Amino acid sequence: MKNKIxxxxxxxxxxxxxxxxxxxxxxxxxxxxxxxILQAVIDRRDLAAEPLHLEWSVNEKIAFEVALAASYTGKxxxxxxxxxxxxxxxxxxxxxxxxxxxxxxxxxxxxDPGPHSSQNEQDTRLFCLQARVPVIDPASPAxxxxxxxxxxxxxxxxxxxxxxxxxxxxxHSRQNVSIGAPVVLDRQANFEPDTSRWVxxxxxxxxxxxxxxxxxxxISVEPAWQPLLxxxxxxxxxxxxxxxxIVYGNLVDLLEExxxxxxxxxxxxxxxxxxNPDFCQDLHEKYDRILILEETYPVIELQLAxxxxxxxxxxxxxxxxxxxxDVVHQVLASFLDLTPPAEQPExxxxxxxxxxxxxxHRSAFYSIKKCFPQGIYxxxxxxxxxxxxLGAVHTVHCMGACISQGAGFYQAYQQDSDEFPTIIVTIxxxxxxxxxIPALINAVIQQARIIIVILDNATTAMTGGQPVPxxxxxxxxxxxKAVAIEPLVKAAGVEFLEVWDPYDNEKFEVLLKSADDYIRxxxxxxxxxxxxxxxxxxxxxxxxxxxxxxxxxxxCIGCRICVDKFECPALYMDEENNVxxxxxxxxxxxxxxxxxxxxxAIIKEEKS
Amino acid sequence: MKQQIIVSGIGGQGVLxxxxxxxxxxxxxxxxxxxxxxxxxxxxxxxxxxTIKIGDFASPLICSGQADLGLLLWEANLPVHQSxxxxxxxxxxxxxxxxxHISINAAKIARDLGNAVLLNLVLLGAAIKDEALCFTVDExxxxxxxxxxxxxxxxxxxxxHKGLSC
Numbered sequence: 001m002k003n004k005i006x007x008x009x010x011x012x013x014x015x016x017x018x019x020x021x022x023x024x025x026x027x028x029x030x031x032x033x034x035x036x037i038l039q040a041v042i043d044r045r046d047l048a049a050e051p052l053h054l055e056w057s058v059n060e061k062i063a064f065e066v067a068l069a070a071s072y073t074g075k076x077x078x079x080x081x082x083x084x085x086x087x088x089x090x091x092x093x094x095x096x097x098x099x100x101x102x103x104x105x106x107x108x109x110x111x112d113p114g115p116h117s118s119q120n121e122q123d124t125r126l127f128c129l130q131a132r133v134p135v136i137d138p139a140s141p142a143x144x145x146x147x148x149x150x151x152x153x154x155x156x157x158x159x160x161x162x163x164x165x166x167x168x169x170x171x172h173s174r175q176n177v178s179i180g181a182p183v184v185l186d187r188q189a190n191f192e193p194d195t196s197r198w199v200x201x202x203x204x205x206x207x208x209x210x211x212x213x214x215x216x217x218x219i220s221v222e223p224a225w226q227p228l229l230x231x232x233x234x235x236x237x238x239x240x241x242x243x244x245x246i247v248y249g250n251l252v253d254l255l256e257e258x259x260x261x262x263x264x265x266x267x268x269x270x271x272x273x274x275x276n277p278d279f280c281q282d283l284h285e286k287y288d289r290i291l292i293l294e295e296t297y298p299v300i301e302l303q304l305a306x307x308x309x310x311x312x313x314x315x316x317x318x319x320x321x322x323x324x325x326d327v328v329h330q331v332l333a334s335f336l337d338l339t340p341p342a343e344q345p346e347x348x349x350x351x352x353x354x355x356x357x358x359x360x361h362r363s364a365f366y367s368i369k370k371c372f373p374q375g376i377y378x379x380x381x382x383x384x385x386x387x388x389x390l391g392a393v394h395t396v397h398c399m400g401a402c403i404s405q406g407a408g409f410y411q412a413y414q415q416d417s418d419e420f421p422t423i424i425v426t427i428x429x430x431x432x433x434x435x436x437i438p439a440l441i442n443a444v445i446q447q448a449r450i451i452i453v454i455l456d457n458a459t460t461a462m463t464g465g466q467p468v469p470x471x472x473x474x475x476x477x478x479x480x481k482a483v484a485i486e487p488l489v490k491a492a493g494v495e496f497l498e499v500w501d502p503y504d505n506e507k508f509e510v511l512l513k514s515a516d517d518y519i520r521x522x523x524x525x526x527x528x529x530x531x532x533x534x535x536x537x538x539x540x541x542x543x544x545x546x547x548x549x550x551x552x553x554x555x556c557i558g559c560r561i562c563v564d565k566f567e568c569p570a571l572y573m574d575e576e577n578n579v580x581x582x583x584x585x586x587x588x589x590x591x592x593x594x595x596x597x598x599x600x601a602i603i604k605e606e607k608s
Numbered sequence: 609m610k611q612q613i614i615v616s617g618i619g620g621q622g623v624l625x626x627x628x629x630x631x632x633x634x635x636x637x638x639x640x641x642x643x644x645x646x647x648x649x650x651x652x653x654x655x656x657x658x659t660i661k662i663g664d665f666a667s668p669l670i671c672s673g674q675a676d677l678g679l680l681l682w683e684a685n686l687p688v689h690q691s692x693x694x695x696x697x698x699x700x701x702x703x704x705x706x707x708x709h710i711s712i713n714a715a716k717i718a719r720d721l722g723n724a725v726l727l728n729l730v731l732l733g734a735a736i737k738d739e740a741l742c743f744t745v746d747e748x749x750x751x752x753x754x755x756x757x758x759x760x761x762x763x764x765x766x767x768x769h770k771g772l773s774c
Binding site: 250 | 642653661
C-alpha cells in the first residue's frame with residue numbers, strides 16, 4: 001500500500017508515530033508546546049492495532065510513573081510533558097536512568113526556546129546529560145515522527161528510557177507527513193519481579209550505575225544515531241558547521257539562499273547526548289574551526305570541547321532566545337566572513353494577550369483588586385496569569401507555588417505585626433489538582449492566614465480545554481469518577497469555604513470581605529473561596545449563559561476605567577472623541593463590565 | 609515553485625485555519641510545505657504569526673525580507689511584521705482605508721455574512737483574485753471543504769467567494 005500523505009502539525013505527527021510504533025500506554029499533563037501530542041493520540045486511537053490506555057494525568061510525575069510501570073510489563077509506553085513538566089517528574093526520571101525499563105519507554109519533552117509560553121527556556125538535552133539519558137533532537141515534524149519507532153527500538157535494546165526533545169518550532173509546525181500502518185507487537189503484560197532492579201536499594205546501585213555507563217558508551221556509537229554529514233567541496237577547508245533541531249533547518253535554508261549548499265561540511269546531530277567520542281575526536285582532527293548551532297544551551301558544544309569551537313561559550317552565538325533565521329544569518333556571516341545581513345529594525349511587540357471577553361477570571365480579579373487594593377496577590381500558571389493586566393497578580397512562579405508563596409508571605413509579615421496585609425492567592429482548578437493540594441495542607445497546618453481563591457472554570461483552559469478531575473470526564477470524553485474540590489479542601493482542614501460565581505460581583509465581594517474577617521479572627525486560618533464559572537471558550541458555556549447587547553451611551557466621560565482597569569478586549573477607546581466603544585465582533589454580551597463604569601454609561605439590552 | 613507567505617493577526621481571528629487551508633492546497637498538489645504557527649498564551653487575543661513555506665525548504669521560519677506575500681488580518685500588526693516582507697512583496701490587508709497596500713474591508717464583509725471570523729477566507733479570496741497566490745479557485749475550495757467542520761463549509765465558501773469578487 002502506498003503511504004498516505006497528510007498535513008500534520010509536529011505534535012500530531014508525533015502522536016501518529018506513537019500509534020504506528022505500537023505504544024500502548026500514553027500519559028501526559030498538558031503544557032504548551034507539548035499538549036497536542038496526547039490529543040493527537042486520543043484523536044487517532046481508533047487506528048491503534050492493539051489496546052491503548054490514554055490519560056491526562058494529574059501531573060507530570062504521575063504521568064511518568066504510570067508510563068514507567070507499563071513499560072515494566074514489557075509494553076511500549078510514553079510520558080509526554082513540556083520542559084518544566086520534567087522538573088516535576090525529575091525524581092522518577094533520574095532514578096529510571098539507573099533502574100531502566102523493559103518495554104520501550106519514551107519520554108517526550110517539548111522545549112520552548114524563546115520562551116513563548118513558559119516560565120523559562122531550560123534545555124531538556126542538558127537535563128538528560130545530567131540524568132544520563134539519551135536524547136533525540138528532531139529537525140522537522142516528519143523527522144520527529146520517523147524517529148519514534150527507532151527510539152522505541154533503542155530503548156528496548158538497552159532497557160533504557162529515551163527522551164525525544166522537540167521544540168516549539170517542531171511541535172507547532174505543519175508539514176506533509178507520510179502515514180503508515182501500526183505495528184502489531186502482540187505483547188501481554190508480564191511483570192517479572194526483580195528486587196535487584198525494580199526495588200534497587202543502595203547495595204544494587206553501583207552495579208546499575210556501571211551498567212548505565214556501559215550502555216551509554218554503546219548507545220553513543222549506535223550507527224543509526226550518528227551525526228549526518230553533508231560534505232562540502234573543500235572550498236572552506238578545515239571548517240565545519242554542526243547543528244541540531246530546528247536550527248539545522250534554518251541553516252540549510254540559509255545556505256541554499258546564500259548559494260553555499262555543499263560548499264562546507266555540515267553535520268546534523270540527531271542525538272546530542274550521548275555524543276560519540278569518536279565523532280568528537282574526528283572533529284578535533286579534521287577541523288580548525290567549527291560553528292555550533294543548537295537550542296538552547298551548549299550541550300553539543302560542551303561535549304565536543306573543540307578548541308576552535310565558535311558557539312555559545314565564546315559568545316559568538318546568542319546564549320538566550322531562539323536561533324531564528326536572521327540570527328543564524330548574522331552568526332554565519334561573521335563565522336565565514338560574509339557580507340553581514342542588513343541591520344534589522346528593533347523587534348516591535350504586537351498586541352499583548354489578555355483574558356478573553358467574558359472570562360470569569362476577569363470578574364474575580366476585578367473584585368479582588370477592588371476589595372483589597374493593598375493586598376498581596378500570589379498567582380500561578382494558566383490563563384489567569386493574565387490577571388497581571390488588571391494589576392491583580394504579583395507573583396507567578398511554577399505550578400502550585402502560589403499557595404506556598406502566599407503562606408511564606410504571611411509568615412514573613414506576621415513576625416512584624418498583627419496587621420498583616422491581606423494575601424489573596426489565585427489558582428486555577430487544574431493547577432490546584434496538579435500541585436496545590438500538598439501546599440494547601442501545609443498552609444493549614446502552618447496556620448497561615450491567607451485567602452485562596454480557586455478559579456474554577458471546569459477545564460484546563462490555557463492549553464485548549466483538557467479535562468480536569470472534578471468534572472467526571474477523562475481523556476477522549478470518556479466518563480469517569482469525579483473528584484470534587486470542596487471535600488478535598490475540607491479534608492485539608494480548611495474551615496472557611498465558600499463557592500460563588502464571580503459574574504455576581506456584589507455577592508462575590510461580600511464573600512471576599514467575610515473571608516478577610518475570618519482570617520483575622522482569633523480562630524482564623526486559611527480561607528478558601530471557589531470562584532466557579534465555566535470557561536467561555538467552551539461553546540456550551542456561552543450558549544447556556546445570558547447574552548445581551550452591550551453598548552456605551554452618551555454618558556461616557558472617557559475615564560478609561562472599563563478599558564484599562566477592567567481590561568476587556570471587547571472594549572476600546574475612540575481616542576478622537578474620548579469615549580469607550582464596545583467592539584461587537586468580540587463582545588460575548590455577558591455584561592460583566594457594567595459594574596466597572598462609574599457613570600452607568602455601559603448598558604445592556606435584550607438582543608433583538 | 610517556491611513561495612514564502614506570512615499570515616498575521618490576533619488570537620481568535622482564524623489565522624491558524626487560514627494557514628492550514630493554504631498548506632493543504634500545497635499538500636493536495638503534492639508540493640512540500642512547512643508552516644509555523646503561534647499557539648499557547650498569545651492565542652488569548654495577542655498578536656499571532658504564521659509562516660508558510662511552499663516548495664523545497666528545510667525550516668518553516670522566514671528570514672527578514674524574504675516573504676513574498678503577507679496576509680494581514682489585524683492592521684495594527686503591520687509595523688510588527690512588515691520587515692519580513694521582501695521589497696516586491698505584496699500585503700493584503702483587512703482594513704477599511706489603507707492606501708499603501710491592497711486593502712479590503714474583510715471584517716465588514718464577514719460581519720455582513722454573519723460572523724466576523726470569516727474575514728480570514730475573505731482575505732484568501734482577495735489573494736487569489738489578485739493572483740498573489742498561485743492557486744486556483746477550485747484548489748482552495750477543495751481544501752476548505754476538507755478542513756472546515758461540515759456545518760460551516762457553506763459559510764466558509766461564501767466568505768471565500770466574497771473575497772474573490774470584491
